[in-house]
Amino acid sequence: MSSVSGESSGSGDHDNNGPIDTEDNVSDSPLDAQGSEKAGILTKDMLEEEREQARKELSNGINGTSFAKRTTVQTESAKEEVLSDLPVWQLEQATDSAEWASIPDDTPSIQGSALSSPGSSIPASHSSFRGVHRPSLQPFERRFSSRLSPSPLGSPRPIASPGFLSPRSRQSSLSSNILQSQEEPDTPQPPWEVVRWTKLKKITGQVFSEAGKRNFGRPTCLNVAASLVIGTSKGFILVFDYQQVLKSIIGPGTKAVECGPVTALAISADHTTVAGGHATGYIFTWELSRPAKPFLQIPPLDRAQIDDRRTDGHVSGVSVLHIGFLGTRHTALVSADDGGMAFSHLATRGLGAVGRTVKTTRILGRYPVSPRSMEKVRKPSSVLAFSPLPLGNIEQATDDLGLTALLTPYLLVIVSTTPVAQTQHKAPRPKEIAPHSALSGCLAWFPAVKLKNPSDDLQKSISKTKLVYCWSNILTILNVDYVTEAGKEKPVELDFKPRSRWRSEEAIVAVQWLSRSVLGVLTISQRLIILEDNSQSSLRMTDTFDLLHKHIYHSDLFSKQLRPVVEQLNEEDPTMHGVVADAFYVSFRAYKGRLFLLGSNDISIGTLSNWADRLLALMEDGDFIAAIDLATSYYNGDTHKLTVGLPDDDRARHALVQEKLLEMISASLKYAFARTDDGSDKHKLLTDLATVCFTGCMSMNELDFLYEDVYEAFEEGSAERIFFETLEPYILSGKVSSVPPNVLKDLISFYASSRRGNKLEEMICRLNTDTMDINQITTLCKQYNLYEALIYIWTRAIGDFITPLIDILTLIKLVGFSDTQDETENIYLMSAMKIFPYLSYTFTGRVYPSGTFLENSEAREAKKDLYRFLFSGRNLEWPPGSGRIFLTRETGEEEPPFPYLRLLLEFDAGSFMSMLNEAFEDSFLNGEDVAINDHQLNGSQRASSFTPTRQYIINTLLGIMTTDNFDPEDIIYFYMFAARNLPKYPQHIILPGTSLHQILSRLCYYPNDTVKDDCQLSVEYLLSVYHPPDIQNLIPLFENAGFYRVLKSVYRGSQQYARLLEVYFKDTENRDGIFDCIRDCLKSNRGLTKKQANEIKAVIVNRARDLATIDASRAARILRLYAPDLLKPVLDALEPEMEVQYQFLRSLVEPEDQQTGGTKFSGDNLPSGFSERYVQLMCRFNSSHVADFVSVVKSGDLRLDPVLPALEKSGAIDAAVVLMARDCLVKPAMERLVKHLETLETALTGLIRAAADTPDIANTEEAVQDLLNDIQKYCKVGIWLCQGQTRSMDHSSRSQVDRRKSALLNISEEDLALDELLWLNLIDTVVSLTKHVTSAATDLDSSISSFDTTQPKPIDMSKVSTALRESVQQTFSALLASTTTTPKSPRYRSPSTSSTSPAADSQSLHLTPHQSNPSFLLILRLFLTRCARSSPSLSDLRTVLSSIFAAYAFEETILSLANRFLNKDAFGHVERMKEVRGRGWRPRGQVCEGCGKRGWGPGVGGGVFDAWVKAEERKEVERRRRQGGEEEMERLERGKGTVREADGEGEGSGKGSNSALVVFACRHLWHRGCLERGLGGGQAEDREGVGSSADTDTGGSAGDDRSREAQRHGGRYKCLICA
Secondary structure (H helix, E strand, O other): OOOOOOOOOOOOOOOOOOOOOOOOOOOOOOOOOOOOOOOOOOOHHHHHHHHHHHHHHHHHHHOOOOOOOOOOOOOOOOOOOOOOOOOOOOHHHOOOHHHHOOEEEOOOOOOOOOOOOOOOOOOEOOOOOOOOOOOOEOOOOOEEEOOOOOOOOOOOOOOOOOHHHOOOOOOOOHHHHHHHOOOOOOOOOOOOOOEEEEEOHHHHHHHOOHHHHHHHOOEEEEEEOOOEEEEEOOOOEEEEOOOOOEEEEEOOOOHHHHOOOEEEEEEOOOOOEEEEEEOOOOEEEEEOOEOOOOOEEEOOEOHHHOOOOOOOOOEOOOOEEEEEEOOOOOOEEEEEEOOOOEEEEEEOOOOHHHHOOEEEEEEEOOOOOOOOOOOOOOOOOOOOEEEEOOOOOOOOHHHHOOEEEEEOOOEEEEEEOOOOOEEEEEEEOOOOOOOOOEEOEEEEEEOOOEOOOOOOOHHHHEOOEEEEEEEOOEEEEEEEEEEOOOOOOOOOEEEEEEEEEEEOOOOEEEEEEOOOOEEEEEEOOOEEEEEEOOOOOOOEEEEEEEOHHHOEOOEOOOOOOOHHHHHOOOOOOOOOOOEEOOEOOOOEEEEOOEEEEEEOOOEEEEEEOOHHHHHHHHHHOOOHHHHHHHHHHHHHOOOOOOOOOOOOOHHHHHHHHHHHHHHHHHHHHHHHHHOOOOOHHHHHHHHHHHHHHHHHHHHHOOHHHHHHHHHHHHHHOOOHHHHHHHHHHHHHOOOOOOOOHHHHHHHHHHHHHOOOHHHHHHHHHOOOHHHOOHHHHHHHHHHOOOHHHHHHHHHHHHOOOOHHHHHHHHHHHHOOOOOOOOHHHOHHHHHHHOHHHHHHHHHOOEOOOOOOEOOHHHHHHHHHHHHHHHOOOOOOEOOOOOOOEOOOOOOOOOOOOOHHHHHHHHHOHHHHHHHHHHHOOOHHHHOOOOOOOOOEEOOEEOOOOOOOOHHHHHHHHHHHOOOOOOOHHHHHHHHHHHHHHHHHOOOOOOOOHHHHHHHHHHHOOOOOHHHHHHHHHHHHHHHOOOOOOOHHHHHHHHHHHOOHHHHHHHHHHOOOHHHHHHHHHHOHHHOOHHHHHHHHHHOHHHOOOHHHHHHHHHHHHHOHHHHHHHHHHHHHHHHHHHOHHHHHHHHHHOOOOHHHHHHHHHHHHOOEOOOOOOEOOOOOOOOOOHHHHHHHHHHHHOHHHHHHHHHHOOOOOOOHHHHHHHHHHHOOHHHHHHHHHHOOOHHHHHHHHHHHHHHHHHHHHHHHHHOOOOOOHHHHHHHHHHHHHHHHHHHHHHHHHHHHHHHHOOHHHOOHHHHHHHHOOOOOHHHOOHHHHHHHHHHHHHHHHHHHHHHHHHHHHHHHHHHOOOOOOOOOHHHHHHHHHHHHHHHHHHHHHHHOOOOOOHHHOOHHHOOOOHHHHHHHHOOOOOOOOOHHHHHHHHHHHHHHHHOOOHHHHHHHHHHHHHHHHHHHHHHHHHHHHHHHHHHHHHHHHHHHHHOOOOOOOOEOOOOOOEOOOOOOOOHHHHHHHHHHHHHHHHHHHHHOHHHHHHHHHHOHHHHHHHHHHHHHOOOOHHHOEEEOOOOOEEEHHHHHHHHHOOOOOOOOOOOOOOOOOOOOOHHHHHHHHHHHOOOOOOOOOOO
16 A cells, blocks of 8 residues: 555644553463362351451452452362453442442333332331441332443444545536636545546547648547547548547548538447438448448438428438437438438348438428428427437347437437337426426437346346436436237337436436446536436436536537527426527447547547545545445445446455455554554544444454454554444444453453443443353453343353352442442442342343343243242352352351341342332242252252242241341331232232231331331222221321321221311321312212211311311312301301401302303302402402402492491592492492592692602602592593483473573572582582692792702603593593483474473574583583682683693594595595496407407408497587587587488498497407397397396397396396306
8 A cells, every 4th residue: 555645743632532551461370269169168267257358358449459359169170360450440439330220210010010009209228227228219119120221322433424425416517617626626526536537649639630620620429339430520430449540531532521511420230330421411321341432322302302202311401410220230220310300221232332222211200391381380399319229238129120219309209110110109208397498308228238147037137128318407217128929920019117217407418328227427517427227226326527627529409490499488388498408419428338528629538437446546545444434335335336346246246345345454454553643633543443444344244353453453552442432332232242252351451440330231241141251251340340240141151140149148248338328439339239130130030131031941940049049048058069158147146047038138128128029020929830859950959949939928028027137117118018019919928917917007107207108008008908807996006107098098988077077187298188078078969967067067167277278269169069058157267367268258259250261240149248248358458359340249239338448448439439329329429539539639739749859759750640540540430420320310301490591501500410410520520630730730840940940850740731631531521422412303303392482492592403401511601600619710720621622623623634534535446446447358359259250350341440430420429519508509409310310320230339349357249239139139229328137038028128127237238158
């Protein structure tokens, strides 16, 4: 491999990211096994010695030394083990050790049972007060689950492929390419050339030199086969071989040079004959061995003789654009020209060119229309692409058909020329083509070939014939198949199936097959696209690049013929095109996988770079990572294997690529580790290299190469970390199941030293144990406390389930645990805790920690072994036959019964019960499995079998878990466990009543509140199957324990409902349940005795405050439904709690409406005084709602006396006014309102006068605004009061004297009606308030201006004046609206209003048209009288009165403007409607729908013009009659006979009104006479403007009926067709 220049040198600190530098420091001597190798019982001295040694090792481990303790006896055949000297984890450094603990979850057990019990909230097991573990957990609910994740990565980390590996495409043009050439490309370019181009210098020098152009002309077309043939503009054909030697110059001295440029070339199948088509329509064929004269000469037809032709052929002057040979014959050709015509030519046998005759047959197109022809002009066409089917390397039935494909702007046509011309297939343009896109077309055949397939199936050994054709930017591949029948006489039936379609970003101008599955596509911007055609998938683009720099020769061959298609572009016709692309097919050729380009200045040959070239280019470029990645994709067949020359067969492709890929990996490793640079760049380089090496080796299944060569290179380079981190996802995902012992040893050492034990254990537990060195791996697992991995290896590799249990028990026995130490800080504690999930998994038939299921037989034996060991009543010998008995006590201490069970219970009783709770769900403990004697226990023969049952386990625990042996904190967990499992397995567990009573009573004495809820739940479980006879005696225990759920169940069962309610009140965790309890107790169907009901009600009344405190609203609803007689006592009991009392009453008086979401009054059926009390409380807690409430209360539902003081105290004067008015106390209501307004006036004037001295302007402004809002509010209340009284008054009952006084405006306040007096008082109060406030404001302004004019005003008096003025205006407007009515009419005057007194009549005349009731004038007069008494001068009222009348004037102005706008808009709409209706309609035709004669336009005749002249004369007479006055009318009357005669003549001739045209909105055209005759037989002709209806009835008087109906419809016609 060549050296790479330009290496980047990286520097920097590499301590964290760089590879770990590890030195192998292996001891020369094997590690001696701990303990005596002689068989015998472990003595107390040996145990003490062992304990001391373990303590030393633990203390040394804290200081950094290793901890390697073996507690099992090694046999003499044990292998020597070599341990790493890496330090073990220190306790204070176990940062991620929390992840090691088994994670409990709430999923059901694997046996399919439900959760053991409902959810519990306690952390369980504070096991004992010994110095052992007290974890925080939830027994009986949790499930021990595996912490192993399924697969952290679906695949290893991918390396981003180089940009050049992804297909790219873009629009390209000359200008854009020039711009881009000056900048860096947007995407990285590949280091290889997709197509390696070679310039044919010799040919270029001969053809494109000045001498060559002068002698031969410029090149015009190119064709390639065994020779390279070039046509020129002077009619010559130049033939070169592949050594670029000019072999022949065809044409000199012949007629060919007189026939114009060569426009088409073809080479025969045997490469011996060349055909050329010329621009004048001539066709010549030449034998390369005898080029002096043509082999065939096919002249065109003269244009003048086209109509009299006797044979077919090209038309003279039309260029032959395409030509080709049929099959292997030299005398059979097909050709096509730019006129859209195609022909087949078949020459007969003869002697030389003179003796041969050529028969030409037209196969497509039509001859041009001659001037004498009467044919319609046809749409122009041309043949955009043309090709006969070439021969393959195997004989096919289609070889004799002479198939030829032709592509026009509109159709793809495939015809067979032999024996007769016949169309085989047609296909229109695809609809996917964008409208008005560039018009281009091209096609290419690929014949059927024999494949290299060892299969005997003939169909699979021969490829199908394919045709690729392109219209614009749509490329389609068409498969051609044939069907042959038994009878050979029948013709071959062809089957054409479009298989694939691909869309380019721009128009395609040329296409060629580079191989059977690779296409070269040239776009209009001279961009070459390589497509891969895989028959099993769709087309995909593999490479793309520009050829603009090649300057490919192209010519405009089609635009002249297709110019009408472009120039007469119809935007509505999507089949039309906006531009015609130049022809590139003459310059773009392919032969045997090579591309040939005819450029403007040279000729080039291009070859696709194969896979080896591309890999070599990457390696030479120094990008060996991308090279390995690309080679791996070649091996897997993921990339474009067909494009780069790789076989499609996997076996053949693997054989080609594998050797190269291995060489590249080896070379890359040497190069990468030979680099001297350091830092993050090298780390990233090695990481990427490891990734691609793993991907490649895994793809090739070269694991030996991976673990030997690759790992050796990383190990020598001190980069094991990178190797292991790359290996990790493969192991976790299951792609790697075995690792060699030496690599595994280093893997364990690395992960353990880097404190990543959780990942390490996951990896070990996913590896196959068959390839492990058991002694080595178990020693390492013990050294680094990898107990999960240790359990996995013992159980899966050896099938030993007892040894890992003993290992953890030894750890529990030797290591002391501090109760105050955090669990996550003690790694030994976490390791010891793994014994419980291990037992749980094994007892439920699962592998720990993976969670997979064991085989039934293996699971059964494992359960038996573990149960036998765990529930053994004495110490056992282990390993069997070793003579070493495993002890659980200190030296000198006596071993207790069931030593191993007691050791676990003393360590963590809660976790043990949680494990056992899950184990109880397994059917193994049903006792149905009868063990067979003499079976093996871990390889040793047993004397007897032991099959435990749930009953045996419970009995054993009952004997062990006593207060003599365990603390109450531990025993309580067993009681909970027993109480919960008894109801679940009643057929398997039976306990005596004394034991059940003991469990029940002990559960009531729980040690702390953390287990209270669990104990109560356990009691509930137990009481579901155990019914103690003295349940009432247990009630004090339950009460002291606070087991309220139990008490509820007991009281409900004994029908002690009063006590049941008391318990609900005491239960703070379920306070809302009291309401359901009350409802259940007081339901009518409960059947309570009177005593029980009274007791319940007494409890409710006594605890009324507690009940309302829980939810006052709900309490009110419940009591109203089930105990309405308690509403009054409960309300009285709530008297101290006024707010609760208010909420209680609110739910009764104004409950929420469920439908609307609001409130509704529901005061019916409530005790007396509830509504009044509710209003009183509302005035205190929600005073803003008082007015709304009293407005909906019915009269009589609310008494005024109790609520009026509260209303006045709270300031709810509006509500007080409403209530007093409802009780007909209108005058007192107004007095209260006036008094309150005067109070507001005093407050407002006081604020204004003190505003100059106040320092807090903001609060003053806010207070003034609040007072103004109150004034406006209460003014509206007063208006409402006065209006209501006015509506209820009847002024017609006034006496004659009162009416006379009223008419004379001579009435006093004593004579006023009540409503009038109310209006007078309200107006006087409002005006007086306005006057006084205005006066105070004036004083304020004067006082401020006298001191400092620049000082800002504390109150905006303009807002105050505006607000008060609005109140005055509203009051007067309401008065005017209430006291005035619109008179009906003078003639409807009531007799009572008429008077014989002249004075009365005269006074009545002074009333305005809108004033029939003089109340307004009377009130205004008396108001002014009051003002005169209080103020002798009316100057104070001038401002107020002027604002009143200004308001009325303003309202009048607004109304007049609104009327004016409305009138203007209406006029505009009417005018627009008239304009629209005045527009005419354009008829859709020129003929009448009735008679079929022309109504207008050419051919209508002269009668129309005459009628128009007469109509103009009549219009002129009518105009003069209107403008001339009476004299002119008399003159016209004298001469009217002449006019009548003209009119009569016009109409009678049938050219007048009957020939007038009627155009409808439907655009149908009628003569008016035809329309009227169709309607009524012509009877309506004499009526000008009379229309017809849509009625189509027939009869004798149909015409008259229709005419009369037309009169009713306004004289309008209706179209007979549409009607």
